[in-house]
Amino acid sequence: MSILADSKRLASGEIGHEHDDHAEEHSERWLISYADLITTLMVFFLALYVIELAKDRDLQTKKFEAQAATARAQSAASQADNVRRAAQAALIAQLAPLSDAHAITVSPSSQGVEIAINAKVLFASGDARLLPESLDVLSRVAQVLAGRSGKNILVEGHSDSVPISNGKYESNWELSAARAGAVVRFFVDKGIEPHRLAAVGRADNVPLVLGDDAQARAANRRVTILVQY
Structure with missing residues (x-):
């Protein structure tokens, strides 16, 4: 089927x-x-x-x-x-009367503001004791710097290239350092905080003017005050 x-x-x-x-x-x-x-x-x-x-x-x-x-x-x-440039300009303006009177030289730098004072204004030859006639200039500088609270201040002593020949300082290193220290001590006495200050002796290693003539040596003998910004 x-x-x-x-x-x-x-x-x-x-x-x-x-x-x-x-x-x-x-x-x-x-x-x-x-x-x-x-x-x-x-x-x-x-x-x-x-x-x-x-x-x-x-x-x-x-x-x-x-x-x-x-x-x-x-x-x-x-x-x-x-802000830094404005602060530098304000400091330079405050120091302008002294700069205009040729008592100091003020210029901005990459590190802050540099104040230069010729050594003949501050010291006798071969000595690191401040001259009486220098105290007015330094007092006015100190008054301005005291108002810059918190800013570090580096004081540098500079000499010319002529070797020193006295019994008190063995070389330009000692003389330049002693001069920077004298300015620092003066600033402390005028009320600037010690921790803001430092003193350095440069001897003749950072000349302002190249040359060995009397004019160049006179320009190189100086104290510089660097207000750091």
Whole structure:
């Protein structure tokens, strides 16, 4: 009966149609797998794209923050430089009467403001004791510097290149250091805080004027007072 029924179904075409349906269904399964693969790849590349966008956004944010920090630092440095220049200008203006009277020389420097006083105004030749006529100039300088609280003051003694020949100082090193120390002691007596002050002897190693004539030697014998900013 089964063989006869199959023969009838074959004769009627039913079995052929079923075979074709199964074959067609099987042949279309790869399309589903392919579609799944395409979808997975699309999701994968979208994820990569999102990750790259996040990285780029993070880099841009860091770059912006770095630029902002640099701008703030430059602005702060510029403001500090302006404050420093204004303070230097104010000090130079306060010392202008002495500078105009040629008692001192005042000039800005990379480290602050430098005040130079010729040694002949302060000391006798070969000596480190302050002359009485120097006290008025030094007192007026000290009065100005005392108001600059917190600013360090470096006092440097300078000599000419002629070796000293007296029994009190063995060389220009000792003489120049003693002269710087005398000015520092005077400033302390006038109320300038000792911790702000330092005395250095330079001998003839930092000449103001090159040359060995009398005029050059006279210019090189000096005391400089550096108010540091």
